[in-house]
Amino acid sequence: MDLVLEHAGRHFDLKSEEGRQEFDEYVNSLPTKEEQYEVNAMALAATDKLLRSLGFYCGLPLRELGEASQELYGYLVPRPFDTEPVAVVEEAKPRLINRWNFKNKQGERGTVSIYEGVDGKRFHRVAYRQLDWQFRFERTITSLLERDKSNPFQAELKAQEKLRTIISERQYACYIVSGAFVEYGKSGVAYLIRRGLPTIAFRFREKARADVLTVLCMKPMGGHRMSFAGVMVPTDEVITTVLLIKADEPELWKRANHLDIDDPISGL
Numbered sequence: 001m002d003l004v005l006e007h008a009g010r011h012f013d014l015k016s017e018e019g020r021q022e023f024d025e026y027v028n029s030l031p032t033k034e035e036q037y038e039v040n041a042m043a044l045a046a047t048d049k050l051l052r053s054l055g056f057y058c059g060l061p062l063r064e065l066g067e068a069s070q071e072l073y074g075y076l077v078p079r080p081f082d083t084e085p086v087a088v089v090e091e092a093k094p095r096l097i098n099r100w101n102f103k104n105k106q107g108e109r110g111t112v113s114i115y116e117g118v119d120g121k122r123f124h125r126v127a128y129r130q131l132d133w134q135f136r137f138e139r140t141i142t143s144l145l146e147r148d149k150s151n152p153f154q155a156e157l158k159a160q161e162k163l164r165t166i167i168s169e170r171q172y173a174c175y176i177v178s179g180a181f182v183e184y185g186k187s188g189v190a191y192l193i194r195r196g197l198p199t200i201a202f203r204f205r206e207k208a209r210a211d212v213l214t215v216l217c218m219k220p221m222g223g224h225r226m227s228f229a230g231v232m233v234p235t236d237e238v239i240t241t242v243l244l245i246k247a248d249e250p251e252l253w254k255r256a257n258h259l260d261i262d263d264p265i266s267g268l
Contacts, residue, residue, distance in 0.1 A: 003050050007039055014043060037154060092118045101263065109135075109263070136264045142227035143196065150224075151233045159235035166242060175238075183242055185249040189213065193241055196234040197267035198259060215266040216241075216256035228267055 003014045010026065013019035023043065030036045094115035103109050110128040117123060164172045171181040180194040190210070192200040198217035202210045219230040220240045230237050244252040259266045 003046060005043055005046055007042065014047065094118065097122065132264045139227050143229040146224040146227050146229040156233040156235055159233050159239060163235050163239050183245050185245045187249055191245055193238055194267065195238060197228055199241055212261045215259040215261055216252065217259055218256035
């Protein structure tokens, strides 16, 4: 199947490395950002149509950098294009029963996983994580890379315009200046909603003092592995959180993952 894009009388074969390089050079030569966004959007639409016809759901992030043989504008591109999908019979594997994070007395963090083997017997595995600062640094850098690849700048600006219509001017000013603002739920719980990071739920105990209840992490359409970045631009995630707090606060608690405040996954 072909993946040829036509624009202004020029044709680009996006299935070939040379064609994609020629297309990128052409896009960069366009005089305005608006034209560049428009032509790139055409490439995305054409790629999306082709991949859907092959049974690939487009727009989801790769699990690891360099996992696929080719990558085009954040989309997973199957190779070769013209082969029919081959049915793969997977071997029987242990079934994951439960998994939780822990921190031991030495301050080391890790994950305990409980599995049920093919023979019906259960067993566990313990995996230790990196040091907290290493963990935070890797997630921060990976988030920058993933957002640069799959979170369009114009989409983020549009989301910020939308957010401004559903929160107060003071909240919006705080968001632009500090990247966060506080929203109160009907339950009396206060939520520190942060751009690109999990939401901190807390209660004011007395003046200038507060008790942290939990950290709520919710990616409405999925997130990138080993990062804070989601498939949606950061402010679209903020909008989703705000709307749930306003309309159905218990649903937010039901849908979100609950994290410990001292766990670096919380973004602190």
